[in-house]
Amino acid sequence: MRVVIVGGGVMGSALAWWLGRDPAFTGEILVVERDPxxxxxxxxxxxxxxxxxFGTEVNIAIGRFGVEFLRRAEDLLAVGGEAPALGFVERGYLVLAAAPGAAVLRANHRIQRACGADVLLLEPAELVARFPWLSPEDVALASLGLGDEGWFDGWALLQGFRKAAIALGARYLTDExxxxxxRGDRAVAVRLASGERLAAEVFVVAAGPWAAAVAAMFDLALPVEARRRCVYVFETPEPPASAPLVVDLSGIWFRPEGRGFICGGPPPEEEDRPDLPLVAEDPFFEETIWPALARRVPAFERLRLRSSWAGYYAWNTFDQNALLGPHPEIDNLHFMVGFSGHGIQQAPAVGRGIAERILHGRYRSLDLSPLDIARLREGRPLREPAVI
Ligand SMILES: Cc1cc2nc3c(=O)[nH]c(=O)nc-3n(C[C@H](O)[C@H](O)[C@H](O)COP(=O)(O)OP(=O)(O)OC[C@H]3O[C@@H](n4cnc5c(N)ncnc54)[C@H](O)[C@@H]3O)c2cc1C
Structure with a gap:
């Protein structure tokens, strides 16, 4: 079997690795990545x-597998005795809600507990007792992850999957x-900018924010847009000790990174247009993010902005969740797209799941079918209430 994967980011590379290590796979894995x-x-x-x-069971289950994978990833992805340094910091998210959002937080909490997540609801007084550096202004309720959450080096994960996939025989072509x-309900081939034509039995779209352009090449519409999100790096003279990843009432978040912090937040809805240039907007930091940070953590009044960057969320305008699996119109064309800001943590589970769909015709380890791309056609959204 020949599998052609369009896009060699973390998704395409995770899939290439899971395919390559499955004893049921014989054949060729080609990953077409235009920018290595x-x-x-x-x-x-x-x-x-x-x-x-999260507020949907499938995303919680995916997150649980993601953490298990990260704990073992340095062994699993080692090549020739060299392991990727993922720098996984296990520390919780602290999600804050004002009075109108408290009911959603409680509803999410019930689902999370039912799925076995170690999470705790905190009233404002308990919040301040645990985090004395944080102002409880306007907070009605908070939710704290006590385990199985944190952050890691995403670049190292991408490179780890890529190198380990290549070691298993996957070939990366630098091309577009x-x-x-x-032909009818079958994808037959893709054409590359170099002029080459690649025929295959199975094709996979893992093109991140550019997935809709690839889908259009097969006459398919995909509700995925490239939405810019900015990240700011700052330092502060008296940093709060052992801070979790804090998500404030407005969706503005911050977390420790190295000696300082990183932070970000959703832009105003009317400015959230597709394909904006990848440049972080300083006024957004100065006028919106910094005041919110300083209100929540008075020590952040004295912060210093060190640098910033911008990247695209592959924003699924239908329901802000992943769109996975074979397309109902073309059954040998699989999708792993639309992650809307929570994709890198989902790469281990989604890579495994799509490999199972391709090789065994069904999900064998974790049922990802609630995220089937077929829900677009059925008009059946699976809304994720906890998008950051
Ligand atoms: C600022 C920011 C913060 C984020 N924070 C988090 C977080 O905290 N936790 C989390 O889980 N997720 C987070 N995400 C989301 C996460 O990073 C993404 O969901 C994930 O990396 C998506 O991986 P991907 O492989 O689908 O896409 P990408 O990494 O974008 O890879 C797609 C690849 O496809 C290639 N490509 C596209 N079209 C073609 C073509 N026609 N031919 C050849 N190659 C093509 C591109 O060059 C690209 O390399 C964040 C994203 C951003 C931007």
């Missing part, structure tokens, strides 16, 4: 954090897919 420096790829520009605090060939 990954300058604009989401996987290289990610905040690379992992959580259990520019056209698709389809």
């Amino acid at each position: 420096s990954y300058r604009r790829a989401s996987s290289a520009l990610s905040a690379s954090s992992i959580r259990q605090q 897919v520019v056209a698709g060939e389809r």
Whole structure:
């Protein structure tokens, strides 16, 4: 069997690795990646954090497997005795809610507990007792992850999957897919910018924020847009000790990174347009993010902005969740797209799941079918209430 994967970011590379290590696989894995420096790829520009605090069961289960995988990844992905340094910091998310959001936090909490997540609800007084450096202004309720959450080096994970996949025989072609060939309900080939034509039995779209352009090559519409998200790096003279990843009322978040912190947040809805240039906006930091940070953590009034960057979320406008599996119109064309800001933590589980769908025709380890791309056609959204 020949499998052609369009896009060699963390998703395409995770899939290549899981395929290559499955004893049921015989054949050829070709990953077409137009930019091996990954300058604009989401996987290289990610905040690379992992959580259990979702509001849909499937995302919680994916997160649990993600953490288990990260704990073992340095062994699993080692090549020739050299292991990727993932620098996994296990520390919780602290999600804050004002009075109107408290009911959603409680509902998410019930689902998370039912799925076995180690999470705790905190009233404002308990919040301040645990985190005395934090102001409880306007907070009605908080949710703290006590385990199985944290952050890691996403670039190292991408490179780890890529190198280990190559060691298993996957081939990466530095080229761009520019056209698709389809015969009825079958994908037949892709054409590359170099002029080469690649025929295959199975094709996979793992093109991140550019997935809709690849789908269009097969005459398919995909509700995925490249939405810019900015990340700011700062230091502060008296940093709060052992801070978790804090998500404030407005969705603005911060977490420790090295000697300082990184932070970000959703832009105003009317400014959240697709394909904005990948440049972080300083006024957004100065006028929106910094005031919110300083209100929540008075010590952040004295912070210093050190640097910033911007990357694209592959924003699924339908329901902000992954779109996975074979397309109902073309059954040998699989998708792993639309992660809307929570993809890097999902790569281990989704890579394994799509490999199982391709090789065994079904999910064998973790049922990812609630995320089937077929739900688009059925008009059946699976809304994730906890998008950060
Ligand atoms: C600022 C920011 C913060 C984030 N924070 C988190 C977080 O904390 N936790 C989390 O889980 N996720 C987070 N994410 C999301 C996560 O990084 C992404 O969901 C994940 O990296 C997606 O991986 P991917 O492989 O699908 O996409 P990408 O990494 O973008 O890879 C897609 C690849 O496809 C290639 N490609 C596209 N079209 C073609 C073509 N026609 N031919 C050949 N190659 C092509 C591109 O060059 C690219 O390398 C964040 C993202 C951003 C931008």
